[in-house]
Amino acid sequence: xxxxxxxxxxxxxxxxxxxxxxxxxxxxxxxxxxxxxxxxxxxxxxxxxxxxxxxxxxxxxxxxxxxxxxxxxxxxxxxxxxxxxxxxxxxxxxxxxxxxxxxxxxxxxxxxxxxxxxxxxxxxxxxxxxxxxxxxxxxxxxxxxxxxxxxxxxxxxxxxxxxxxxxxxxxxxxxxxxxxxxxxxxxxxxxxxxxxxxxxxxxxxxxxxxxxxxxxxxxxxxxxxxxxxxxxxxxxxxxxxxxxxxxxxxxxxxxxxxxxxxxxxxxxxxxxxxxxxxxxxxxxxxxxxxxxxxxxxxxxxxxxxxxxxxxxxxxxxxxxxxxxxxxxxxxxxxxxxxxxxxxxxxxxxxxxxxxxxxxxxxxxxxxxxxxxxxxxx
Numbered sequence: 001x002x003x004x005x006x007x008x009x010x011x012x013x014x015x016x017x018x019x020x021x022x023x024x025x026x027x028x029x030x031x032x033x034x035x036x037x038x039x040x041x042x043x044x045x046x047x048x049x050x051x052x053x054x055x056x057x058x059x060x061x062x063x064x065x066x067x068x069x070x071x072x073x074x075x076x077x078x079x080x081x082x083x084x085x086x087x088x089x090x091x092x093x094x095x096x097x098x099x100x101x102x103x104x105x106x107x108x109x110x111x112x113x114x115x116x117x118x119x120x121x122x123x124x125x126x127x128x129x130x131x132x133x134x135x136x137x138x139x140x141x142x143x144x145x146x147x148x149x150x151x152x153x154x155x156x157x158x159x160x161x162x163x164x165x166x167x168x169x170x171x172x173x174x175x176x177x178x179x180x181x182x183x184x185x186x187x188x189x190x191x192x193x194x195x196x197x198x199x200x201x202x203x204x205x206x207x208x209x210x211x212x213x214x215x216x217x218x219x220x221x222x223x224x225x226x227x228x229x230x231x232x233x234x235x236x237x238x239x240x241x242x243x244x245x246x247x248x249x250x251x252x253x254x255x256x257x258x259x260x261x262x263x264x265x266x267x268x269x270x271x272x273x274x275x276x277x278x279x280x281x282x283x284x285x286x287x288x289x290x291x292x293x294x295x296x297x298x299x300x301x302x303x304x305x306x307x308x309x310x311x312x313x314x315x316x317x318x319x320x321x322x323x324x325x326x327x328x329x330x331x332x333x334x335x336x337x338x339x340x341x342x343x344x345x346x347x348x349x350x351x352x353x354x355x356x357x358x359x360x361x362x363x364x365x366x367x368x369x370x371x372x373x374x375x376x377x
Contacts, residue, residue, distance in 0.1 A: 005305025046193020
């Protein structure tokens with residue numbers, strides 16, 4: 001029983017924690033829902049977002065929306081004397097969510113954007129920094145090009161380094177001033193390339209998406225973060241399957257063990273069963289006694305299993321003992337969900353299923369006659 005509780009708690013908490021952590025890291029960087037111009041298609045070079053029919057204020061006032069931020073992105077190259085790295089320069093404005101981005105920072109800070117003039121500071125990923133041998137306060141040249149135009153050179157100062165553990169983000173994205181992106185893309189002062197919409201609940205993205213889509217405008221389109229990175233969504237579905245399989249196996253093992261305990265108790269107490277029947281006890285009353293007694297035997301296992309399981313989860317939550325390869329799992333350590341509902345639901349679920357499973361073997365009691373039980377040794 002204790003082992004079943006421990007395995008079930010770890011499976012559900014780690015599975016749900018991993019799903020949430022991956023979704024949040026994926027969506028908290030580029031928005032849970034992204035609104036772009038239909039002219040952008042899948043290009044990383046932003047086209048001007050149509051604001052004529054965009055109901056941005058109504059979108060911000062939705063109870064499901066936590067925050068929105070504007071951006072414009074353009075593809076380019078970071079170049080040092082010895083090496084280079086292709087990038088997506090994401091220009092952000094004064095409405096940038098610094099607090100949400102802070103959890104990704106490993107060194108330095110994020111450029112403070114006022115949209116007055118040009119801020120030449122940028123924040124790059126740890127992977128790009130390692131690839132090019134860069135660190136905060138270093139200077140770097142970026143090269144941008146547009147069709148039928150000469151290359152555009154910009155010199156930036158690195159003020160921060162971030163890490164999301166999402167390969168598709170860490171390989172390319174650089175955070176900087178939106179005015180640089182506007183200049184390169186020939187945008188006017190107040191024009192933007194898109195809007196990142198952050199929801200209050202990432203797990204409600206499918207139900208909240210239609211609300212955002214209604215307000216996006218006719219010439220724009222909305223895209224869920226889960227649709228943008230389908231390989232990550234596939235990884236999340238794997239967690240669902242693993243949880244279902246492992247919990248099913250644990251339930252089978254626990255139920256079989258409890259049923260065996262009841263059968264052993266019935267065999268060992270055959271004489272007592274006969275005596276109770278002789279004294280007038282019904283089969284139903286005797287079955288209830290044995291089922292309750294078996295469930296009482298389970299209680300210490302439930303307590304021990306919860307204490308050990310929750311202890312392991314707390315240690316992992318605080319100290320991140322078990323590490324992962326972000327190249328394969330999109331996260332660097334095993335995340336856990338410490339929702340108190342999980343141990344309560346697991347314990348009650350196993351108790352209820354075990355109680356139901358005990359009804360069938362308890363009917364063996366009705367087959368025992370008082371005369372035969374008295375002679376049973």
